[in-house]
Amino acid sequence: MNIEDLVGKYNIIGCNQDEKSNDYTGKLVLSLDFNNRIQAVWTIGSNQQQTGTGFFKNNILVINFSYTGDDQNIYKGVVVYQCLSKDVLDGFWSEKHGNPLYLGEERCFRIKTNAVPLN
Incomplete structure (x- = not known):
């Protein structure tokens, strides 16, 4: 697998970093910048947007992300994905x-x- 294979849109399901294990759903869009680095945009629920940049090696994708919370504070973190396919x-x-x-x-x-072939 190479980095270009990851470009696209994804549905996500997840749980938050807390003891209550609050579940969430959303979308993730992965693209590449001019340096062939991953650019990520998450939309959690219907309106919370998070952005990040990352890199890919040995089927592992690592992205540093940030977002502005409801309290207007900026939150930062890191996500590590094992690319199963x-x-x-x-x-x-x-x-x-x-x-x-x-x-x-x-x-x-x-x-x-689903691409529809042109006749």
Whole structure:
């Protein structure tokens, strides 16, 4: 697998970095910048947007991310995905000020588009 195989849109399911194990869903869009580095944009729920940049090696994708919380503070963290295939990413994450006793978890499933052939 190479980095270009990861570009695309994914549905995500996950749980937060806390003892309550609050579940969430959303979307993830992966693209490449001019240096062939991963650019990530998550939309958690219907409106929380997070962005990040990362790198890929040996089927492991690592992304440093940040977002502005409801309290207007900026939160930062890192997510590590094991790329099970080009369509399924299995990850865990931690935020700088999250509960250090827990890791968040996330699984991503590629959104496949059905191309209609032109006649």
